[in-house]
Amino acid sequence: xxxxxxxxxxxxxxxxxxxxxxxxxxxxxxxxxxxxxxxxxxxxxxxxxxxxxxxxxxxxxxxxxxxxxxxxxxxxxxxxxxxxxxxxxxxxxxxxxxxxxxxxxxxxxxxxxxxxxxxxxxxxxxxxxxxxxxxxxxxxxxxxxxxxxxxxxxxxxxxxxxxxxxxxxxxxxxxxxxxxxxxxxxxxxxxxxxxxxxxxxxxxxxxxxxxxxxxxxxxxxx
Amino acid sequence: xxxxxxxxxxxxxxxxxxxxxxxxxxxxxxxxxxxxxxxxxxxxxxxxxxxxxxxxxxxxxxxxxxxxxxxxxxxxxxxxxxxxxxxxxxxxx
Numbered sequence: 001x002x003x004x005x006x007x008x009x010x011x012x013x014x015x016x017x018x019x020x021x022x023x024x025x026x027x028x029x030x031x032x033x034x035x036x037x038x039x040x041x042x043x044x045x046x047x048x049x050x051x052x053x054x055x056x057x058x059x060x061x062x063x064x065x066x067x068x069x070x071x072x073x074x075x076x077x078x079x080x081x082x083x084x085x086x087x088x089x090x091x092x093x094x095x096x097x098x099x100x101x102x103x104x105x106x107x108x109x110x111x112x113x114x115x116x117x118x119x120x121x122x123x124x125x126x127x128x129x130x131x132x133x134x135x136x137x138x139x140x141x142x143x144x145x146x147x148x149x150x151x152x153x154x155x156x157x158x159x160x161x162x163x164x165x166x167x168x169x170x171x172x173x174x175x176x177x178x179x180x181x182x183x184x185x186x187x188x189x190x191x192x193x194x195x196x197x198x199x200x201x202x203x204x205x206x207x208x209x210x211x212x213x214x215x216x217x218x219x220x221x222x
Numbered sequence: 223x224x225x226x227x228x229x230x231x232x233x234x235x236x237x238x239x240x241x242x243x244x245x246x247x248x249x250x251x252x253x254x255x256x257x258x259x260x261x262x263x264x265x266x267x268x269x270x271x272x273x274x275x276x277x278x279x280x281x282x283x284x285x286x287x288x289x290x291x292x293x294x295x296x297x298x299x300x301x302x303x304x305x306x307x308x309x310x311x312x313x314x315x
Contacts, residue, residue: 024281099229107252109260124248126248127244127246153248153302154291155294155295155296156287156296156300157295157296157300158295159292169296170297171295172297172299172300173287173296173297173299173300173301174300174301174303175287175300175301175302175303176303176304177246177302177304177307179244179245179246179265179285179304179305179306180244180260180263180266180305180306180307181260181263181278181280181305182260182282182305204269
């Protein structure tokens with residue numbers, strides 16, 4: 001009997017394998033950690049051992065981070081679309097406007113930038129991965145990739161085309177490189193034909209990528 | 223009161239000191255225009271060593287894409303904006 005076959009029959013079964021089906025047997029966790037992942041695990045273990053933080057605090061922080069989603073930002077955008085006074089407050093003081101809707105932002109300053117028929121905004125952090133995490137949650141993997149970070153300041157229109165966003169030459173493109181304590185939120189253009197929608201229905205149209213600025217919200221997509 | 227006002231023509235210092243520098247290399251030595259003043263913030267070059275103060279004025283500076291990249295493909299209206307601390311900005315003329 002081969003080693004593979006033995007393994008196949010020794011792991012825990014949660015269903016009967018006497019039938020014929022194509023899936024491979026469950027594999028052990030074979031994730032290989034990178035140098036920096038090992039370093040961060042070692043640092044975490046040391047901080048816990050020395051009593052600087054507890055394992056529960058680390059877990060709670062990760063859980064809280066993971067509970068923040070782009071839906072929070074979408075609510076801010078939808079409110080700005082329907083309420084001109086709120087829109088004005090958002091551009092005046094992003095942190096206060098986000099807090100009004102129950103989304104506190106700490107340690108950084110939120111600045112909203114508005115897409116118009118003449119201007120399109122897109123956000124990057126060429127130095128690392130700065131992102132409005134307090135409002136949108138964790139950034140997508142591509143946002144942190146070297147390719148996106150290097151190319152979106154060098155050939156932004158080509159990058160946007162790869163995301164399916166074709167900008168005409170009469171639209172000015174504004175790339176925001178988040179190099180300091182400011183975090184940028186793109187307020188997309190409200191799509192045509194949404195006059196009858198209420199705030200919740202509008203928020204459902206607002207996507208993460210539109211708030212980063214690599215996409216627009218298409219007219220008639222609802 | 224900030225040293226620079228919106229519209230001021232500036233040049234990013236062309237300097238390459240060691241340390242935790244938040245001024246992107248692709249902007250060093252480049253000309254731009256102050257778009258807005260954000261206020262004074264802790265200096266990341268000192269924060270990296272767990273030191274605070276003195277705070278530095280922070281500006282949003284706008285660069286024309288065509289000024290950064292001679293072979294830039296796009297509209298002449300396209301810009302790159304970055305947030306630059308006061309001590310990295312030289313005034314022009």
